[in-house]
Amino acid sequence: MELSSKAAFIDHREAVWKRCLNAWHHVGLAGLLEEMSNSEKEVPPWLCRASHCSLAVCRWVSSFHGSLFPHLTMRSEDLTAEFSQALDWAGCSLRAFAWHPHTNKFALALLDDSIRVYTAGSTTVPTLKHRLQKDVASVAWKPLCASILAVACQTCVLVWHVDPTSLSTRPSSGCAQILSHPGHSPVTSVSWSPRGGAMLSASPVDTTMLVWDVPTESCVPLQRVGGGGVTFLSWSPDGSKVLATTPSAVFRVWETQMWTCERWPTLQGRCQAGCWSPDGSRLLFSVKGESVIYSLSFSVSDGEMQGRVGGSQSATVVADVSETIFETDSEEIRIGGEVQSMTWDPSGERLAVILRGPPEHETNRPLIAVFRTRNSPIFELLPCGFIHGEEGDAPQLMQFHPHFQKGALLSTLWTSGRLSHVPFYFVNAQFPRYTPESSNAVSGNASSTTLPRTLFTET
Numbered sequence: 001m002e003l004s005s006k007a008a009f010i011d012h013r014e015a016v017w018k019r020c021l022n023a024w025h026h027v028g029l030a031g032l033l034e035e036m037s038n039s040e041k042e043v044p045p046w047l048c049r050a051s052h053c054s055l056a057v058c059r060w061v062s063s064f065h066g067s068l069f070p071h072l073t074m075r076s077e078d079l080t081a082e083f084s085q086a087l088d089w090a091g092c093s094l095r096a097f098a099w100h101p102h103t104n105k106f107a108l109a110l111l112d113d114s115i116r117v118y119t120a121g122s123t124t125v126p127t128l129k130h131r132l133q134k135d136v137a138s139v140a141w142k143p144l145c146a147s148i149l150a151v152a153c154q155t156c157v158l159v160w161h162v163d164p165t166s167l168s169t170r171p172s173s174g175c176a177q178i179l180s181h182p183g184h185s186p187v188t189s190v191s192w193s194p195r196g197g198a199m200l201s202a203s204p205v206d207t208t209m210l211v212w213d214v215p216t217e218s219c220v221p222l223q224r225v226g227g228g229g230v231t232f233l234s235w236s237p238d239g240s241k242v243l244a245t246t247p248s249a250v251f252r253v254w255e256t257q258m259w260t261c262e263r264w265p266t267l268q269g270r271c272q273a274g275c276w277s278p279d280g281s282r283l284l285f286s287v288k289g290e291s292v293i294y295s296l297s298f299s300v301s302d303g304e305m306q307g308r309v310g311g312s313q314s315a316t317v318v319a320d321v322s323e324t325i326f327e328t329d330s331e332e333i334r335i336g337g338e339v340q341s342m343t344w345d346p347s348g349e350r351l352a353v354i355l356r357g358p359p360e361h362e363t364n365r366p367l368i369a370v371f372r373t374r375n376s377p378i379f380e381l382l383p384c385g386f387i388h389g390e391e392g393d394a395p396q397l398m399q400f401h402p403h404f405q406k407g408a409l410l411s412t413l414w415t416s417g418r419l420s421h422v423p424f425y426f427v428n429a430q431f432p433r434y435t436p437e438s439s440n441a442v443s444g445n446a447s448s449t450t451l452p453r454t455l456f457t458e459t
Contacts, residue, residue: 016042071204071247076154076186080137083188083204083231085341087396094396094413100141101402107149109136128160130173137188143196150199152187156180157201159214179212191233202230204247222259238280245271255309262309275342277375286339291322318381321355334364345400345408347428348375352410354395366394387422389414
């Protein structure tokens, strides 16, 4: 359709080779073949017939590929809404959130595609806007740096350089680097290495995961056949592994020394959410269409495992979060369902999970389930409470503060447009707190749990 509409503005007195070159430039191979098949009087009959047959084969392959990966037929905005970690990306005024890993500030992406940077103790709130900053799906601060923020956009990755000492509330668009790659849009996820040396980006329509060297604006593509694209990236805190989910029923874990990967197929649907333990020895993940949390353990030794991912052969079910009904004097309360997203406290003591129930059950509204966790000497996952919003409000996104000294601090974005901070006060039992320079984790057997039968909120 695109080629036929453009044909109205093409001077058909041009030579056939010029029209073919123009069609190749604007549409690609399919446009070239269509132009040759429609030029019966200007090309040899055998070339016209060959072009017509080749065009039919291309259209058949394209339709077959689309039936295998239906998301490839979706609009860019719908792709971002489908594969974003947010509960309601399209309808909520808050779309992305990220705490800075070292300083007490965070970035917040809004519905109008602007990003605001809030810093503790400062009344200056820089607002970041750029003509290419559309459909923001993810934001990530560069570690070991106070001023660099990566933004996953519709057509590219924007890397903002925001001077923390500047009093300007509107940095110019010249403060942003534009990182783009053919066929790599929309970008739905960005992730920095724990030391900030490299950045990853992913698109659900591109099977290639890009490793960016931001200072030189160059990238190395890492491609694997299958999956239909890459939707979500998560770098392990120790920097040794990367989780890469796809739109289909398979996800991969990459090791970052030789950049090899292992794949894990799922039975029912795609990997919806995943998070790493603070030492990188364990991956918790969920599958769309299922109401359980799985666990994969990984070796953290550096000697024999070089160039190997080292994951366990199969995943273990560690939590059943399926729907549970609570009877009260006045109403029936339903809690539980599919996992939308997960985040693990940097101390390794708390796990927060956004649960969404079936849409047909109005009494089962989305909420946050909180678990008490321990990773050493054995892995334990114990339910300890729920966090819910006001009537009609639901958790959109969440993230733990990276350096809360009195326990854990969970920051939550709500669909009403609110941002709340919920503190969990406890004494850390897993000393020392993990840092990228050291690792002393011991993995063990996983213990399984289900949702509790009592309803309360821990504060």
